[in-house]
Ligand SMILES: Nc1ncnc2c1ncn2[C@@H]1O[C@H](COP(=O)(O)OP(=O)(O)OP(=O)(O)O)[C@@H](O)[C@H]1O
């Protein structure tokens with residue numbers, strides 16, 4: 001599904017990713033943990049195609065295709081989705097309009113043709129009910145005035161609607177209350193399938209109780225410094241990152 | 251390269267190709283001699299078979315105009331038009347004044363068909379989507395250079411008592427109404443361009459809606475400048491008698507030409523007691539090419555008079571064309587409890603310059619006004635909102651709300667807001683809100699990361715920005731306006 005080979009990326013001359021190697025097979029759930037500033041969000045942005053980063057070395061293959069040569073929207077249409085750590089506000093554009101525009105743009109790009117409005121409405125209604133996204137939130141301008149948790153739920157709604165092949169979740173759990181965490185996790189788990197992979201970035205092992213990973217990676221200073229199974233997350237919860245940073249956890 | 255940076259680069263390439271109305275109709279025309287003098291005015295008046303009083307009125311305006319100077323206070327930079335190198339009258343040879351549709355030159359019918367303006371009396375398709383497929387009738391007055399070539403649905407309107415014809419015809423057929431109302435809102439010597447217009451106006455529309463009548467269909471005028479070196483000076487006069495209602499739409503296009511062409515119109519609206527006039531404009535004159543060469547100079551005086559109590563006038567404009575726009579559709583709120591509204595979307599791209607806004611003059615008691623202005627600047631354009639809200643000392647409880655938003659695309663364009671407020675009434679409450687924003691790289695990234703292409707993303711964000719105003723347009727034209735907005739920003743994205 002996803003193959004990252006020796007990926008180096010920098011911003012304004014600062015080296016941030018320093019040789020990432022990561023392979024995710026179809027149906028697998030991988031988690032990435034790591035101290036603040038280690039490059040987790042950067043990796044997710046580079047995958048999605050954000051233009052602030054310069055790729056100095058390495059390659060990314062998504063279902064065999066060279067991702068680095070694809071436009072941002074082409075990556076999305078190919079099935080790559082990033083639930084962002086900080087979702088963006090767009091005044092005046094109704095959430096619902098945005099969802100419809102995005103879904104149809106992807107469908108058209110894939111040659112599937114636009115979804116009829118009644119079918120679209122039905123789908124959105126179903127999914128939003130599950131994720132506890134209210135009708136009012138669908139009518140409001142995209143993310144404008146949404147609380148932190150509402151924004152995150154809205155990201156997962158987009159994800160559920162767009163049915164991507166690879167779901168990248170960047171700290172989707174931060175800002176969620178206890179109930180929302182459960183609702184969002186259920187939403188994510190409902191998307192689990194043998195054809196769909198996930199890359200879950202988080203600081204908290206708690207999320208991984210809900211979304212159980214097959215593989216856990218530790219990222220530090222732009223590299224993956226350790227890889228293990230789900231028990232690695234528990235270990236980190238207990239010991240912190242001292243092993244990697246050389247500092248003793250407070 | 252960041253998305254917005256790329257956007258800016260694309261704006262630079264804005265090209266004449268995108269102006270899809272830039273074609274020229276090959277048709278034989280009859281012109282007045284080049285330049286302006288009393289004989290040219292006599293020529294125009296004679297061509298229009300005008301009564302003597304009208305000729306005198308024009309000559310009087312011309313003499314006043316000779317003593318006036320072109321205003322320079324607007325934030326506009328352009329070489330002054332050479333008034334003696336313009337043709338003040340040009341008409342397709344075959345059509346002298348409006349005739350029945352069968353007699354209209356097929357070349358003209360083709361031109362309007364190409365512009366998407368139906369001159370056949372048929373029901374036009376309004377909405378585009380399957381779900382809101384809806385048919386409605388729109389009566390059209392088509393003005394080609396200096397003459398009205400056709401007015402549709404006249405008979406049906408006549409049954410309702412509505413007069414909808416060219417102003418030339420109104421001067422001949424309804425002199426009492428014209429004499430009573432012409433220049434009663436925009437006096438002959440109001441300003442340089444209005445005075446020039448009074449001297450040389452060639453055609454335009456006339457509407458009279460009698461007492462208690464709700465006009466049974468939308469009325470619209472479609473202006474087309476075709477001839478080279480020809481100015482268009484149209485004059486529109488709309489009167490809504492007591493308790494009546496009319497909705498009117500104006501559209502305009504011109505061929506792409508290297509030289510600048512002058513358009514100086516005067517529009518006067520009069521709403522009597524309990525009457526309402528809704529005036530919508532979709533202005534799409536040729537804006538000039540990528541180097542800022544050519545394009546229409548648009549100097550327009552539009553003013554409405556809520557002359558009696560409970561009258562309402564609302565202006566809605568979508569301005570995407572013209573090299574230079576100088577335009578301030580205004581409302582005089584004379585009648586007690588009268589209401590004035592101004593909703594505007596002004597888009598400038600390339601080297602376009604817009605100085606536009608409104609005046610809300612509160613004279614009567616309990617008058618209220620509302621201004622929503624959305625300016626979008628891209629390319630190297632300059633976009634200024636200039637507005638005046640004033641209250642006379644008798645205007646007790648006058649209310650105004652102004653919302654003035656600017657959106658910038660790129661960093662080579664300018665947006666300016668110049669609001670003037672003058673209140674002599676202690677009980678007046680005027681509110682003003684203004685914002686300036688940019689389409690950010692983050693917004694672009696977010697849209698694209700959801701699969702929305704660059705161009706569609708800009709359109710989506712811009713449409714969100716102008717939504718409040720689009721909602722004010724008659725349904726029939728909202729879709730069209732939206733498309734036009736997307737087209738005029740087409741150069742601004744990959
Ligand atoms: N545009 C930028 N300009 C300069 N530095 C940047 C930029 N983007 C990221 N960085 C730096 O790169 C490093 C990695 O940032 P990133 O956001 O990827 O970390 P993270 O692992 O997601 O951290 P957190 O856990 O706090 O979300 C940080 O030191 C950050 O300051």
Ligand SMILES: [Mg+2]
Pocket residue numbers: 040041042085170171
């Ligand atoms: Mg992060």
